Amino acid sequence: MDAQVKFSLRDAPHEMIERAVKVRAENVNVFYGAKQALKDVNVGIPERGVMAFIGPSGCGKTTFLRCINRMNDTIAIAKVTGRIVIDGENINDRKVDVVELRSRIGMVFQKPNPFPKSIFENVAYGPRIHGLATSKSALEEIVVSSLKRAGLFDEVKERLHDAGTGLSGGQQQRLCIARAIAVEPEIILMDEPCSALDPIATARIEELMEELAKIYTIVIVTHSMQQAARVSQRTAFFHLGNLVEDGPTDVIFNNPKDKRTQDYITGRFG
Amino acid sequence: MASRLSAAQRRRIRIRERIIESALFLAATSSVLVTGGIVFVLLYESAAFFEHVPVITFLTDTVWTPLFADPRYGIMPLLCGTLVSTLVALAVAAPLGLTAALYLSEFAGPRVREFIKPTLELLSGVPTVVYGFFALLFVTPILQKIVPGLPGFNMLSAGIVIGIMIIPYVASLSEDAMRAVPQGLRDASYGLGATKLETAVKVVLPAATSGVAAAFVLGISRAVGETMIVAIAAGTQPNLTLDPREPAATITAFIVQVALGDLPHGSLPYQSIFAAGLMLFLLTLAFNIFSFWLRARYREVY
Numbered sequence: 128m129d130a131q132v133k134f135s136l137r138d139a140p141h142e143m144i145e146r147a148v149k150v151r152a153e154n155v156n157v158f159y160g161a162k163q164a165l166k167d168v169n170v171g172i173p174e175r176g177v178m179a180f181i182g183p184s185g186c187g188k189t190t191f192l193r194c195i196n197r198m199n200d201t202i203a204i205a206k207v208t209g210r211i212v213i214d215g216e217n218i219n220d221r222k223v224d225v226v227e228l229r230s231r232i233g234m235v236f237q238k239p240n241p242f243p244k245s246i247f248e249n250v251a252y253g254p255r256i257h258g259l260a261t262s263k264s265a266l267e268e269i270v271v272s273s274l275k276r277a278g279l280f281d282e283v284k285e286r287l288h289d290a291g292t293g294l295s296g297g298q299q300q301r302l303c304i305a306r307a308i309a310v311e312p313e314i315i316l317m318d319e320p321c322s323a324l325d326p327i328a329t330a331r332i333e334e335l336m337e338e339l340a341k342i343y344t345i346v347i348v349t350h351s352m353q354q355a356a357r358v359s360q361r362t363a364f365f366h367l368g369n370l371v372e373d374g375p376t377d378v379i380f381n382n383p384k385d386k387r388t389q390d391y392i393t394g395r396f397g
Numbered sequence: 398m399a400s401r402l403s404a405a406q407r408r409r410i411r412i413r414e415r416i417i418e419s420a421l422f423l424a425a426t427s428s429v430l431v432t433g434g435i436v437f438v439l440l441y442e443s444a445a446f447f448e449h450v451p452v453i454t455f456l457t458d459t460v461w462t463p464l465f466a467d468p469r470y471g472i473m474p475l476l477c478g479t480l481v482s483t484l485v486a487l488a489v490a491a492p493l494g495l496t497a498a499l500y501l502s503e504f505a506g507p508r509v510r511e512f513i514k515p516t517l518e519l520l521s522g523v524p525t526v527v528y529g530f531f532a533l534l535f536v537t538p539i540l541q542k543i544v545p546g547l548p549g550f551n552m553l554s555a556g557i558v559i560g561i562m563i564i565p566y567v568a569s570l571s572e573d574a575m576r577a578v579p580q581g582l583r584d585a586s587y588g589l590g591a592t593k594l595e596t597a598v599k600v601v602l603p604a605a606t607s608g609v610a611a612a613f614v615l616g617i618s619r620a621v622g623e624t625m626i627v628a629i630a631a632g633t634q635p636n637l638t639l640d641p642r643e644p645a646a647t648i649t650a651f652i653v654q655v656a657l658g659d660l661p662h663g664s665l666p667y668q669s670i671f672a673a674g675l676m677l678f679l680l681t682l683a684f685n686i687f688s689f690w691l692r693a694r695y696r697e698v699y
């Protein structure tokens with residue numbers, strides 16, 4: 128696989144942009160007990176920008192997402208084989224410190240899951256455990272800037288010490304994004320981040336993703352093909368544990384090579 | 398639509414339903430009635446007691462000698478005995494029970510947990526009289542080697558063993574509370590690069606505060622009401638002291654000691670049992686209300 132991937136941007140569809148590969152998966156297999164959830168996945172995820180994983184339920188897209196920060200380690204029966212290379216380092220290697228790895232990779236979950244702590248404490252949690260702030264004011268600065276980058280600060284600045292669980296669903300999800308970016312990750316994994324949100328809250332998260340994609344590498348798993356088309360530059364289609372094809376989003380949606388992709392895109396199954 | 402049942406059949410069914418419902422209602426209310434009856438007897442006999450001994454004297458007098466020629470009725474020594482043995486028990490059960498719960502909930506694999514948790518719960522099946530002799534004949538001699546001049550009867554030994562007795566309650570209920578914390582919160586914490594310990598202590602434990610507090614209060618209630626261990630290991634001599642090394646009687650120990658003797662029905666010492674019992678009842682009631690309040694105050698919305 129090349130060290131570069133090409134894609135076009137939505138506002139300039141004919142201009143191909145080259146990006147270095149941030150994450151490269153090589154022959155990744157995942158087993159849950161005897162069941163194989165992912166079969167020989169090979170894919171490159173470009174640095175900065177948004178890559179979307181689409182596919183019907185149970186196709187392995189979330190399983191693959193959870194390989195990237197080794198969240199499958201927390202499931203006792205899960206077994207992962209193959210290589211996942213981030214910045215030249217195979218993260219499935221025994222020597223890799225999972226805790227350090229996860230501090231470089233933020234994750235946003237399907238259901239907003241703020242801690243039952245204050246808004247401030249939610250965002251401060253990561254910087255605190257990693258010792259990123261040397262003083263109280265430095266910590267406050269991280270919290271405020273993270274909330275600002277997550278587009279939430281103006282709504283909550285009067286009540287930073289109220290419970291994070293008291294926010295609306297969309298605000299909670301943006302709080303979770305603020306919490307993730309507070310530890311300055313390089314990659315943000317999003318597992319259907321809008322599936323529990325209404326269309327307005329969804330639109331806000333999507334705008335935010337576009338903004339964040341200028342700095343971070345974002346990988347999003349989504350059930351909504353429209354969302355994949357709106358936010359991503361590259362898309363990968365998963366089906367029954369196989370990565371069927373991946374490529375520039377407009378190619379996947381308008382001119383897919385594989386029949387299964389075409390059937391899914393046109394709504395014949397899924 | 399025509400009914401397939403005759404009017405008489407329908408009537409029979411209705412009556413049967415009515416009878417069953419009444420029987421269920423009686424079963425449900427009987428426990429409430431019994432509790433009410435106990436409270437009534439406590440209040441009734443205590444009222445007679447307080448006609449002779451003013452409440453102020455009962456609460457402030459520092460000597461409890463109802464069986465002496467010159468009887469004095471100050472609950473303070475008994476209350477102190479209960480308080481000290483409970484605090485010692487809590488000092489043992491709180492850290493051990495909590496760490497056991499954290500381990501079982503967050504660190505132990507399913508196989509280890511399936512072995513340890515029932516074993517731990519087996520501890521609560523040991524009769525308390527066995528614990529009492531364990532305290533008197535095993536723990537006290539050991540303590541006497543560590544604490545010089547420790548008398549054979551002392552609250553320290555009794556308290557430690559009560560603590561051991563309530564560990565299963567504290568651990569088991571705390572573990573239930575921690576396991577009820579949604580996996581999503583742990584995932585969020587792991588996803589941020591937190592270790593297992595950080596996740597357990599900074600996310601799971603705070604999220605389970607209300608349940609853990611309720612577990613503690615239940616443990617305290619058990620310690621306050623514990624009778625045999627203190628009666629055997631701490632002695633039955635009322636003693637106004639906060640020093641756990643000394644022997645002392647608790648409220649329950651007094652009741653069991655005096656209730657075994659042949660006190661004339663209706664005498665003042667006889668009624669003093671009920672006054673002490675009322676005190677105990679109010680104490681545990683206060684703890685239960687406190688636990689209720691804790692749960693309401695710190696209940697987390699996930």
